[in-house]
Amino acid sequence: MKKILVINCGSSSLKFQLYNVEGENYTVISKGIAERIGAENSVIKIQYGDSPKQQHPISMPTHSEAIRNVFNLLLNGALNSMDELSAVGHRVAQGGDIFSESVLVTDKVIEDIASLSDIAPLHNPAHVLGLKAVKEILPNVPQVVVFDTSFHQTMKPEAYRYAIPEDQYVRNKIRRYGFHGTSHKYVADECAKLIGKKGKIITCHLGNGASISAIEDGKCVDTSMGFTPLAGTIMGTRCGDIDPYIPLYIMKKDGLTVDQVNDMLNKQSGMYALCGRADNRDVENGIFEGDEKCILATDCYVHSLLKIIGGYIAVLGGVDAIVFTAGVGENGWVLRKQLIERLGYLGIKLDEQNNRVRGETIMISTPDSKVKVYIIPTDEESVIAHDTVRLAKLQ
Numbered sequence: 361m362k363k364i365l366v367i368n369c370g371s372s373s374l375k376f377q378l379y380n381v382e383g384e385n386y387t388v389i390s391k392g393i394a395e396r397i398g399a400e401n402s403v404i405k406i407q408y409g410d411s412p413k414q415q416h417p418i419s420m421p422t423h424s425e426a427i428r429n430v431f432n433l434l435l436n437g438a439l440n441s442m443d444e445l446s447a448v449g450h451r452v453a454q455g456g457d458i459f460s461e462s463v464l465v466t467d468k469v470i471e472d473i474a475s476l477s478d479i480a481p482l483h484n485p486a487h488v489l490g491l492k493a494v495k496e497i498l499p500n501v502p503q504v505v506v507f508d509t510s511f512h513q514t515m516k517p518e519a520y521r522y523a524i525p526e527d528q529y530v531r532n533k534i535r536r537y538g539f540h541g542t543s544h545k546y547v548a549d550e551c552a553k554l555i556g557k558k559g560k561i562i563t564c565h566l567g568n569g570a571s572i573s574a575i576e577d578g579k580c581v582d583t584s585m586g587f588t589p590l591a592g593t594i595m596g597t598r599c600g601d602i603d604p605y606i607p608l609y610i611m612k613k614d615g616l617t618v619d620q621v622n623d624m625l626n627k628q629s630g631m632y633a634l635c636g637r638a639d640n641r642d643v644e645n646g647i648f649e650g651d652e653k654c655i656l657a658t659d660c661y662v663h664s665l666l667k668i669i670g671g672y673i674a675v676l677g678g679v680d681a682i683v684f685t686a687g688v689g690e691n692g693w694v695l696r697k698q699l700i701e702r703l704g705y706l707g708i709k710l711d712e713q714n715n716r717v718r719g720e721t722i723m724i725s726t727p728d729s730k731v732k733v734y735i736i737p738t739d740e741e742s743v744i745a746h747d748t749v750r751l752a753k754l755q
Contacts, residue, residue, distance in 0.1 A: 362446040363389075363439070366741040368425065369451065369490050371482035371589075372397050372568050372596075372638075373687075374426045377437050381754065386745055391440035394418075394426040396639070397668040404429055408437040412745040423486040427493045431732050447464070448494050448503045449748030451542060451740055453483035453589060455507035457533045457598070463749040465491060465503035473505070479588045480539075482569070482598075482626055504748040511541030514579040522587070526704075536591075538583035540686075543738040545683045550721070552578065559680035564665070564687035567737065568596035568638065572665070574672035582675055584668050590626060593664040596638040599629035600664055615661050631657050640695065641689040647694060649725055662698045669703070685738040686725075690713040691718045696735075700724070706731045744755050 361382045369376040374394040377538040380387045392406030392413075402420045407413045416433065420426040431442065439445070450465075454476045463469055470491050477484040494503060501672075512520075520536040521529065528534045544563045552558045558578045565571050569594050584592030595598040607621045616624075632638040634657035637646060646654030673679045681704075683689075684696055693715050700710045707730030715724045717735065725733035748754075 362749070363444050364449065364745050364748055364754075365434075365445055365450070366449045366744045366748065367430075367490055367494070368744065369423055369486045370568065371486065372432065373488070374423055374551050375741065377745070378434060379745050381745070381749055390434060392433070392676065393739075394420060394430060394432070397421075397423060397426050398493055404433060404531045406430075406433050406437075423489045424493045424612050426461050427490055428497070431497060442498055442719055445498060445501055445666070446754055447748050447752040448501060449496065449744040450487060450490060450494075450503060450505045451508065451744055452487045453508045453539050454480035454537065455509045456537070459505075459507050460510060460513060462504060462506045462751060463670065464751050465495075465505055470495075479537075481588070481622060483539075483589060496754050502752040504744075506542060506744045506747050506752045507539045507752045508539040509537045509547045512536075512538030512573075512580045515582060530704045534587055536583070536586040538571070538573070538580065539585045539589045540569070540571045540573075541580070541583075542740040542743050543685060544571075544575065544580065544583070546740060546743055547683045547738055548575045548578065550571075551681050551683050551734055554721075554723075554734060554736075555732055557680070559674040560678055561681050561683060562676070562679055563683045564669070564689050565686045566665075566684065566692065566695070568688075569598065569685035570595045570686070570688070572668045572672065574676050576676055582672060593668055594632045594634075594661045596640075597627050597630045597632045599625050599633070631661065632658060640692050642750065644692065644694050656697065657738060658695060662695065662702065665699060666702055667697075671707075681732040681734060682708075683734050683736050685736050690735055690737050693718070695723065700733060703731075708733060 363379055364379045364381050366377045376389050378390040380389050390408050394404045396402040397420045402419055404416045405413055418429050456476045458472050473484055473487045543565045547563050548561050551561050561575045563573045569589055571585040574581045590598050592600050601623040610621055635653035637643045643654050696715055709729050711724050711726050714722050719737055721736050723734050
């Protein structure tokens, strides 16, 4: 029996799962999440086996501190020593044109991941911190990285090419890459089981970072994030799609540098810019309190999502099912309600009771709806675990 730790760094969170692996049996023996990394009120939620979930308020300025504290908590109830770990698997957002599949971690791999930080500024630096922190603590334990961009490699040129000079595509590799690929693949496969066919599925990975994918017969046809995770829908602190001249205008008008504008669009925009709250739970509370800015922010978010979902229905030539996943997608019943009501023209009717369910696989459209709508909790960790075992040659 081997123990595998999977680490999934988001822009402001770090999910983790500890597995016992025996043959084809992968048993989760501990799991949790470090939330609000780099912000006030950061906390680690951890569960050991079937015991109740524990919460530990812990200051975590960066992902390095988050990982060290996760290791300490695992030693309190899931591991006798770090020597029990056989391998560690990581999710990495951007693999660029360097990585087209999962790989074993080397110093060169870490260097290459770091070199892609300019096009994944909220994620790749966090991944590098995580990889280095694990290497320092466990220098002799193999690490594996699984890339978000891999699943989207099935897109055709018409979906991933930008209408910019070809030299920029050839020399600077500027194209649509897409992200959250591991999550989109997992929930699309799970949805296909539920509807009895691969079909035409639109998957909505909605968290602090958010992306939507159009999937046909199990393959990605299009996805909303692009060259970087800044593109697509409005997000927690990211602006999503805007007029490409806006950053240039701001630089000229206010005399800001490239780095300052980059920071503005990635860390000071999105829902945070619209209502001062980046976390959807805080936005929902604001709606219930009658906060007009939170109401407007959600209206803008819904409008942004509708445009992408509607466009993908046209690209696919119809849709069999729509899936919500990730933190907001799985738990944000207010947002889902507004979206589904606006998609009523597709013959979708909302099951109000099921829509109030949080974080469970459930159909939230009524049985007579022409298009099925599901909440499917993502499990990127299980995909990462399988690749880790395979590449670390543990079986």
